[in-house]
Amino acid sequence: MTKTNSIIFYFIVVLELILTEIQLSDGSELIIRRPRANLTHVPKDLPLATTTLDISQNNISVLQASDIILLLKLRVLMMSYNRLQCLDIGVFKFNPELEYLDLSHNELRVISCHSTANFKHLDLSFNAFDALPICKEFGDMSQLEFLGLSGTKLQNSSVQPIAHLNMSKVLLVLGDTYGEKEDPGSLQHISTRILHIVFPVKREFNFILDVSVSTVVNLELSNIKCVVEDSEASYFLRALSKLGKNERLSNLTLNNVETTWNSFMGILQCVWHTPVKYFSISNMKLQGELEPRDFNYSDTSLKALSIYQVVSNAFSLSQNYLYSIFSNMNIQNFTVSGTRMLHMLCPSQVSPFQHLDFTDNLLTDLVFKDCRNLIELKTLILQKNQLKKLENTILMSAEMTSLQELDISQNSLSYGGGGSLCSWTQSLLVLNLSSNMLTDSVFRCLPPKVKVLDLHNNRIMSIPKDVTHLQALQELNVASNSLTDLPGCGAFSSLSVLVIEHNLVSHPSADFFQSCQKIRSITAGNNPFQCTCELREFVKNMGQVSGEVVEGWPDLYTCDSPASARGTPLQDFHMSPLSCNTVLLIVTIGVTLLVLAAIVAFLCLCFDLPWYLRMVFQWTQTRHRARNTPVEELQRDFQFHAFVSYSGHDSAWVKNELLPNLEKDGIRVCLHERNFVPGKSIVENIIHFIEKSYKSIFVLSPHFIQSEWCHYELCFAHHNLFHEGSDNLILILLEPIPQYSIPSNYHKLKTLMARRTYLEWPTEKSKHGLFWANLRAAINVKLVNQAEAMCHIQR
Known part of the structure; x- marks a missing residue:
């Protein structure tokens, strides 16, 4: 590191140390944050009134009672990502109010316990413990809500001390050597609503751990690897099959899954027949071929299936079979996001789908073409796909008679303006068309009953006069376009929320608030306002309603021109009525001249002003000649x-x-x-x-x-x-x-x-x-x- 870089680094660290000490206004909280400060020990200069101390991401290897003994009001201590190797919980005996302790991601191997009954949040996960670091004193933590543990050995005896505690969440991180002395039923003694188990990274799933804890409502499993269908997959499928014993289980989440296509379908089929209502899979890698087989949709409690971020290395895949499996699911909510999915088939019969989310895929205008079986669908999200023509989307929606919300933002949609193709479904209430390539013509074809319309970040320059009359429209977002004026409410009689920031509005209509009587929120900042006479009335109206209606006032409303006023807040911009009214200016000048003429005439008649002026002029001329006459001449x-x-x-x-x-x-x-x-x-x-x-x-x-x-x-x-x-x-x-x-x-x-x-x-x-x-x-x-x-x- 060069000397200059060292100075810059030192300056940033010092600045961070200064800025991260925050005293709340009411004086009840004193928060000290010094992460990434390259500390090797707990700072000695901490205020005695500190309530929250964040010294994570440093190089601290030892924590002693003397480091925090004076912090009697300390309630939160965060020391994750340090280098602690041993911990004596007795160091906290002088901190009676401490209730949140995060020591995750350290190098802890040994822990010594003392009676500490005040913890509500204790995180010892991602450390190097061999056995679970559960002391008998943990059983006294009657207020414990979160417990984070890590270890390579799970035994019934190690879990017994906390069996009677009713915790909200338990995080269990299993070490790389987990499984050598595995006790399958060790988790059955844990009482918690949320259980998150992190299995060893890059280890095949060949564990026999029973994860069907009877009290668990939300179960999350991370790092699932079963790429050999006859071994690892069977281990994992057996673990999932046991979930049927837990009637309370409602949510199941799988993270970082690496398996085959066939195993994935097996996992899906297995979960289908469990009590799980909401099933989510994220960050999944799939390989191998997909062998078509029947999928049993009967006898399921599943309501929602979500699949996020899928990568596949299969070069040949029976896509129609896969799409058919998905499209015919008898569930209400289905999400497939970030999977590079190319198409989606129409259900073969009337579908119970109510919510479909296909964000960030490769779907084209052919999706759901001529599909008449989605009559229950209320929400459809096709954000970030490959849609091109709005006309095709309009025709698609026309068959969805219950559709209320449609999100087709961040595509490449354009609209040709053909009136014969304007056949939106009558039920649509919320429409998101943002971040596309739409122009003014889109206003000639919009859902007649839409209440919320988002058109921000398009290519709209004006709102045409023959706009579709949207009497029910309540919220309109046209930010980041090229509009030069605020839209009137002639066609939007119910408009109450307008977002029109980042446009080209320089002379907004002064009668906007008169025409839009129902407006309750307007966001029009970051526009190039031209501070001239035409803006006076608008600024006056803004000032009258700014406290209740105008969002971002006055910080986001500044003059852009003329140059002399650039950057001036609109609330500080003033021009006199005289300078902005030509007729009034002419009348004022005329009256002033007449008054002056009358005054001069009066002085001339009553005080002989011309004589006085003539005499003053003569005296002035005489003094001037005297100053210019040489002294020799005068003397x-x-x-x-x-x-x-x-x-x-x-x-x-x-x-x-x-x-x-x-x-x-x-x-x-x-x-x-x-x-x-x-x-x-x-x-x-x-x-x-x-x-x-x-x-x-x-x-x-x-x-x-x-x-x-x-x-x-x-x-x-x-x-x-x-x-x-x-x-x-x-x-x-x-x-x-x-x-x-x-x-x-x-x-x-x-x-x-x-x-x-x-x-x-x-x-x-x-x-x-x-x-x-x-x-x-x-x-x-x-x-x-x-x-x-x-x-x-x-x-």
Whole structure:
């Protein structure tokens, strides 16, 4: 083993040790499981509250009292498949609650007994004992229900200690050397309802053991080998013939049988005349030829015969004889499974068969063709055979007037859809057509009174509109097909159970629960649900009934698309009604726009919103230009922040409003009546102080356009705007000026008012604050030369 593999193995073992320690929710049971952990001794770290300990399939060779002395609550101990060679039952004297002990499949040879009266299950089978390991103390186990023993010697004396116990089951495993000192009647002292005897493997059956224990109801015999018809077969047949003495015997089971065809028929005939009601044979190997002989069907108690897993090496076999023997049996239940049987004949007369099971054979469409003698048959199972055409099966069933259950699953059935061949028996109630090659057409021909219909794992893509109306159908299984929607209940008015998982259902019908009022169980998980608006109503309906009706909800119901929602449980998928209703969305958007328009209109009418917006825009533009103007430009040798040009008629507003609101923040304003230099001409003063001012403010009004000097100042400032490349003009519209009232020689004023944004003086006092904020933002700059400039020339 490589180092990597060793690490992986160690990790798996550790993980298993962790995961197998289970504490039940109510705290009453503490189960420790450590099988296949490569243990060589009982673990020392077991919790004291352990009630069940499973340490089977390890390498433990010694069990001592100190290993389990502290486990006072231990009730179950499983140590099968270890290497124990000796056992002292006294080690369990400190475990008063121990009632289940499994020490099978060890190497035990010696056992020491002590008084232990609490065992209900004691398994010492498949060990190396010579004589049966029955101590006299076993007689005190009044509660013993199961006893497993093994040994090579059976004697009356060894069984006597437990003769008075009434056990449910005894398992007796005989060693390879059994038979040398055989006591034929040793088992007659055992009192049990179920007896299972395992004979030595690969040993011919030449024993004279009497297996007809009077108290046994169920008898099971394993490892029967009698291939020589004149010796071993006679031994075994004599043993079976003695079963007639036990009137209580009801069930007989033979496992791992190796014999000849003739001996097999002899065994069958022998059991036929015993009290056995239910006879089962499994794992049988047959060889040799089959010689036809009469079979006596009279005087039998047999009700059911089951034959499982038969292998034959016969190259030539009279099959018709064999099929004839089987078909004419006067019993109710007959099962032949895993035998590679090719055919089955129709009974020669009306048959009492009520249950026929031919699972896992090679039967074809010819089976029971034109058979009219199975009128008592209620259940027919033809699962895993070679059936091809459903039409042939329909014709076969038409003659079975009492047939209620038909299982023809796991074949290769197809249906052509011919309406004339749709003649199912009217009595059929349960039909299993799963795992075939059936398509949508099968819904056009189904038994009219069927209640349970299984069509899972076929090739069905949709349920056609002209489906057979099945008014009695209660359960429908169409899982693992290619259906894209849930079937409505128009044709299935009584449907109560629907299984439709593992299909292609992406947009299930939202009205399913409305159309299927009687539905009480639906399994629709593991489908590629597309989580869009169409699914909202279905999810809503699922959520309302999920606790009672929807199986697997919510774990098996997840979104498959869109990709952003893949894996999201349907119960967590939500979409607003607005996004899923186009009309509602359009109406909502329209109403919202109308409300916004009404709000804007109200603001415009009541609060003059356009004026506020225009002023905010101007303030923003001014701040933007100030940030983009070079510092050197802003800090030029200006003396004034602003040169104000206005008409004398507006001087009151300038002196009472403009100057106080600007100069209180340190803004220096140049006015002609106080700052022009005496002795200079008016033109020189205008040019000089416009150049020494950062901005030129023009207070516009109807009086302004009547002043010649105002016109001159405007022209010079406009010339300076283009010459300097600066943005030094601020227009304040004190009063409205109609365009028609502006003289033609004031073309520069018209141009400026058309191209430049001007500030309007609001009449409402509430708007004055925003007006002054805009004006201050436009002219506020730090001047380098703080000297005052004075001029006193009056205009």
